[in-house]
Amino acid sequence: MLEVVELTCERGERSLFSGLNFTAPGGTLLRIAGPNGTGKTSLLRILCGLLEPVSGEVRWHGRNVRKLREDYWKDLVYVGHMNGVKDDLTVRENLRVNAEVAGRPASPERLADALDRVGLTGFEDRMARFLSQGQRRRIALARLYVSETAPLWILDEPFTALDVKGVAELSALIGQHVHNGNTVALVTHQEVPIDAPRRQRVEFAGGGSGATSSIEEEATC
Amino acid sequence: MNTAASPRIGLFWFASPQTFFPLAGKMVPLFSLLAAGLLLVGLYIAFLVAPTDATQGESYRIIFIHVPAAWMSMFLYLVMAFWAAVGLVFNTRLSSMMATAIAPTGALMTFLALWTGAFWGRPTWGAYWVWDARLTSELILLFLYLGFIALQAAIDDPRRADKAGAVLALVGVVNVPIIYFSVQWWNTLHQGASVSITRAPSMATTMLWGMLVMALAFWMYSIAVVLHRLRSIILERERRTEWVRELLREGRIK
Amino acid sequence: MLRVLLQVIRRDLLLAVRQKADVLNTLFFFVVVVTMVPLGIGPEPNLLRAIAPGVVWVAALLAAILSLARLFANDYADGTLEQMLLSSEPLTLIVLGKAAAHWLVTGLPLTVMSIVFGVVFDLGLQETGVLVVSLLLGTPVLSLIGAVGAALTLGLRGGGVLTSLLVLPLYIPVLIFGSGAVGAAASGVAYAAYLLLLGAFLLFASVLTPWAVALALRISVE
Numbered sequence: 113m114l115e116v117v118e119l120t121c122e123r124g125e126r127s128l129f130s131g132l133n134f135t136a137p138g139g140t141l142l143r144i145a146g147p148n149g150t151g152k153t154s155l156l157r158i159l160c161g162l163l164e165p166v167s168g169e170v171r172w173h174g175r176n177v178r179k180l181r182e183d184y185w186k187d188l189v190y191v192g193h194m195n196g197v198k199d200d201l202t203v204r205e206n207l208r209v210n211a212e213v214a215g216r217p218a219s220p221e222r223l224a225d226a227l228d229r230v231g232l233t234g235f236e237d238r239m240a241r242f243l244s245q246g247q248r249r250r251i252a253l254a255r256l257y258v259s260e261t262a263p264l265w266i267l268d269e270p271f272t273a274l275d276v277k278g279v280a281e282l283s284a285l286i287g288q289h290v291h292n293g294n295t296v297a298l299v300t301h302q303e304v305p306i307d308a309p310r311r312q313r314v315e316f317a318g319g320g321s322g323a324t325s326s327i328e329e330e331a332t333c
Numbered sequence: 334m335n336t337a338a339s340p341r342i343g344l345f346w347f348a349s350p351q352t353f354f355p356l357a358g359k360m361v362p363l364f365s366l367l368a369a370g371l372l373l374v375g376l377y378i379a380f381l382v383a384p385t386d387a388t389q390g391e392s393y394r395i396i397f398i399h400v401p402a403a404w405m406s407m408f409l410y411l412v413m414a415f416w417a418a419v420g421l422v423f424n425t426r427l428s429s430m431m432a433t434a435i436a437p438t439g440a441l442m443t444f445l446a447l448w449t450g451a452f453w454g455r456p457t458w459g460a461y462w463v464w465d466a467r468l469t470s471e472l473i474l475l476f477l478y479l480g481f482i483a484l485q486a487a488i489d490d491p492r493r494a495d496k497a498g499a500v501l502a503l504v505g506v507v508n509v510p511i512i513y514f515s516v517q518w519w520n521t522l523h524q525g526a527s528v529s530i531t532r533a534p535s536m537a538t539t540m541l542w543g544m545l546v547m548a549l550a551f552w553m554y555s556i557a558v559v560l561h562r563l564r565s566i567i568l569e570r571e572r573r574t575e576w577v578r579e580l581l582r583e584g585r586i587k
Numbered sequence: 588m589l590r591v592l593l594q595v596i597r598r599d600l601l602l603a604v605r606q607k608a609d610v611l612n613t614l615f616f617f618v619v620v621v622t623m624v625p626l627g628i629g630p631e632p633n634l635l636r637a638i639a640p641g642v643v644w645v646a647a648l649l650a651a652i653l654s655l656a657r658l659f660a661n662d663y664a665d666g667t668l669e670q671m672l673l674s675s676e677p678l679t680l681i682v683l684g685k686a687a688a689h690w691l692v693t694g695l696p697l698t699v700m701s702i703v704f705g706v707v708f709d710l711g712l713q714e715t716g717v718l719v720v721s722l723l724l725g726t727p728v729l730s731l732i733g734a735v736g737a738a739l740t741l742g743l744r745g746g747g748v749l750t751s752l753l754v755l756p757l758y759i760p761v762l763i764f765g766s767g768a769v770g771a772a773a774s775g776v777a778y779a780a781y782l783l784l785l786g787a788f789l790l791f792a793s794v795l796t797p798w799a800v801a802l803a804l805r806i807s808v809e
Contacts, residue, residue, distance in 0.1 A: 123490075162673070162808060162809065163809050185675045190669075190673050192666060194669070196665065196670045197666075198598075198602060199665075200605040209597070212594040213595060213671060213681065215676040216675070217590070252666075473759060476752065477756050479752065480749075480753040480756065483749055484740070487744065487749055492809075493806055496806040500735075500799055501753060503799075505756070508756070508760070512757075512759055515760035515763045
């Protein structure tokens with residue numbers, strides 16, 4: 113269960129948000145929305161434990177994630193703005209080594225399956241530098257299929273550069289993950305409908321007035 | 334602000350920039366006065382009381398600035414690293430600001446030691462610069478200070494600058510004894526007799542007193558200047574807070 | 588745990604092999620500096636023999652500094668670095684892997700190249716051997732300490748010069764004992780102590796610098 117307690121964030125000279133509170137138990141789709149530059153990515157990075165908040169805590173199963181460190185990260189898959197893809201490695205090599213370095217080594221079958229699910233079959237041995245933006249994004253997203261059991265996904269604009277089919281598949285995947293009792297935190301400016309048992313929304317208003325959290329609906333699936 | 338929870342309030346209350354600012358303001362004149370007084374006494378001893386040296390004549394008197402400056406340069410580096418470490422571990426902004434405030438004074442002391450070393454070298458050895466062990470170590474120490482200052486200057490985000498500087502200072506502190514030892518070795522092994530313009534002439538007691546008083550004077554000066562610089566840093570870093578705005582509005586920086 | 592270390596090394600080696608330019612740049616710079624010195628100083632063999640250890644070592648130092656910018660910059664730019672920071676494996680191990688790969692691609696070729704320089708400067712068999720061993724022990728330390736500088740200056744403007752300023756004072760002990768070892772061998776004096784000391788530096792650096800680098804990376808990526 114992901115919990116945020118009195119979270120305050122400042123970047124450079126600006127206060128982005130303060131006193132943010134919410135909980136996201138298993139089965140929650142947490143959507144973070146708002147105009148550009150208001151602090152959505154900063155919030156995600158704080159949730160990941162990459163960025164230290166000015167005050168407040170992020171808790172995973174009751175413990176501060178900054179203290180949990182590796183124990184938190186083994187439960188987390190983060191797909192940020194950048195893909196983490198090396199131009200001079202093939203698609204398969206990229207996915208394999210990313211899994212290894214993340215501490216989740218995967219069998220060749222699993223990797224092949226993940227690449228298949230993102231529609232990159234036939235491209236496994238192509239150098240990533242020859243791929244389109246959308247295809248590189250898929251390599252990053254393939255990590256979600258490799259680590260399907262990770263209880264927490266944090267995704268920053270995952271639908272960027274995907275075509276209509278890709279968007280549909282990804283939203284289905286996210287919905288499935290949430291239905292399985294996991295938590296997904298998502299920043300997206302695209303209002304993609306995703307079916308989830310419990311939806312939580314953090315809305316960033318513009319102009320430095322911070323963020324508010326609300327529960328959209330509790331629904332039975 | 335950065336006050337911690339009650340149990341530690343005694344110590345951490347002073348860690349608030351707001352509390353420390355007026356306190357520092359009161360301390361600056363006090364230490365300035367002490368510095369001036371001790372400097373007068375020290376210079377008096379240095380120039381009028383201490384006897385002429387048998388081998389080096391009058392030019393040796395620069396030792397009364399050179400040695401205390403060298404001592405302070407090393408001492409200040411340790412203090413700077415200490416406060417930077419405290420700021421990193423306890424996440425107190427004021428400690429980090431203190432480290433940032435110390436660095437320029439430390440660099441100045443190092444530069445002074447090098448400069449006076451050169452002026453000592455000229456009449457004694459005929460050259461402005463000699464690769465003497467202590468001078469070389471001081472030069473390296475100067476680079477360590479400049480590196481710290483340059484790193485903090487290059488980073489826009491103050492908290493990142495604080496923490497990065499702390500890591501650098503700590504790595505530096507661990508290396509300072511290693512560097513010193515290496516340079517000593519290097520100096521003795523490459524020359525038969527150790528070239529040392531900084532080996533003090535056999536010390537008359539008055540000479541020792543002179544150096545100690547001067548060292549104390551430099552210490553008081555450093556405290557005064559560092560606290561003054563710290564106040565400027567506090568004002569700049571905390572400029573968006575209410576209490577600073579209040580001070581500036583009323584036109585009183587006390 | 589060892590697995591992630593090897594995987595990191597493997598990735599970086601694979602990239603280095605495919606992007607040959609970087610490796611060749613470093614090696615080329617090393618060769619250029621060393622060959623320019625006799626041209627600048629004069630061909631007197633005794634003089635060259637005397638300055639050879641220092642020249643080779645300084646050139647190795649400069650080549651190492653030049654290559655530091657690459658250590659984390661690419662990973663930072665393409666998002667690989669932040670994924671490393673979110674690994675469930677210890678970051679210190681990953682960092683050790685990065686430094687090891689860096690050494691394999693810069694320090695090790697330099698060390699091998701120095702055999703040639705032993706000949707070029709007419710150093711004699713034993714002195715050349717000591718030169719090679721000193722570089723073998725010292726260049727990994729340069730990679731490790733350099734990693735601290737590279738991590739602290741990630742993404743900053745004026746990066747290269749700033750990194751050099753930070754890292755040079757810390758390199759000096761390695762330089763002194765590295766070239767000192769060869770100088771001792773050339774003078775017929777016992778050189779074992781120097782090499783042992785370099786070995787001690789290496790152990791010390793391998794254990795301590797990964798912590799500093801990991802901390803610096805987290806600070807820089809915030």
